[in-house]
Amino acid sequence: KNQVEQSPQSLIILEGKNCTLQCNYTVSPFSNLRWYKQDTGRGPVSLTIMTFSENTKSNGRYTATLDADTKQSSLHITASQLSDSASYICVVSASTGGFKTIFGAGTRLFVKA
Amino acid sequence: DTGVSQDPRHKITKRGQNVTFRCDPISEHNRLYWYRQTLGQGPEFLTYFQNEAQLEKSRLLSDRFSAERPKGSFSTLEIQRTEQGDSAMYLCASSVTPLSGSGETQYFGPGTRLLVL
Numbered sequence: 001k002n003q004v005e006q007s008p009q010s011l012i013i014l015e016g017k018n019c020t021l022q023c024n025y026t027v028s029p030f031s032n033l034r035w036y037k038q039d040t041g042r043g044p045v046s047l048t049i050m051t052f053s054e055n056t057k058s059n060g061r062y063t064a065t066l067d068a069d070t071k072q073s074s075l076h077i078t079a080s081q082l083s084d085s086a087s088y089i090c091v092v093s094a095s096t097g098g099f100k101t102i103f104g105a106g107t108r109l110f111v112k113a
Numbered sequence: 114d115t116g117v118s119q120d121p122r123h124k125i126t127k128r129g130q131n132v133t134f135r136c137d138p139i140s141e142h143n144r145l146y147w148y149r150q151t152l153g154q155g156p157e158f159l160t161y162f163q164n165e166a167q168l169e170k171s172r173l174l175s176d177r178f179s180a181e182r183p184k185g186s187f188s189t190l191e192i193q194r195t196e197q198g199d200s201a202m203y204l205c206a207s208s209v210t211p212l213s214g215s216g217e218t219q220y221f222g223p224g225t226r227l228l229v230l
Binding site: 004032034036041042043044045046049089091093101103104105106108 | 117148153154155156157158204206217218219220221222223224226
């Protein structure tokens, strides 16, 4: 069964600290993995996208890693800011003839002053 | 271009009524997706179009749901005989067909939040 599981479900950190969010998937055959940031009441916004051959990609203070062998990805946020408070969603797509994109439930991040 | 837009942003309706949502994708994006998202969950795929053709529909899309993209530009999602369980955020996203070997980035709209009383 194709699944995307994220951990932790929620996380509270102090402003300025770093954090790492995890994503494990069983989607096959793998095509690409994306991380999205979703502010409350708004649509998701893409942060990074990685294909099979990429194992790290950065977007400012966000760095995503991908281990296609263990089917794991992480999103590392450096020097967190209050505006980082949001849900972070891991999305994995399969390379099939049909549409197969699985969304994780997200990690809810709260950054406190 | 200001991105994907959706209308209305909020909709409150009584059970049994019909509702229709509109999505305007980013210009020249040939793919358009509809998702449903409930509180605390990630988006769930409903259906997608490539140009005007509806290529795939999820099992979540019961016969009360219908989506159209008549001219390959904007799309509408209609829910007939709404039920309380239809209350959710309905998200639209658009993209361009990726080059072989590259990933596809979907650009999401702000969503339409539906509340069925």
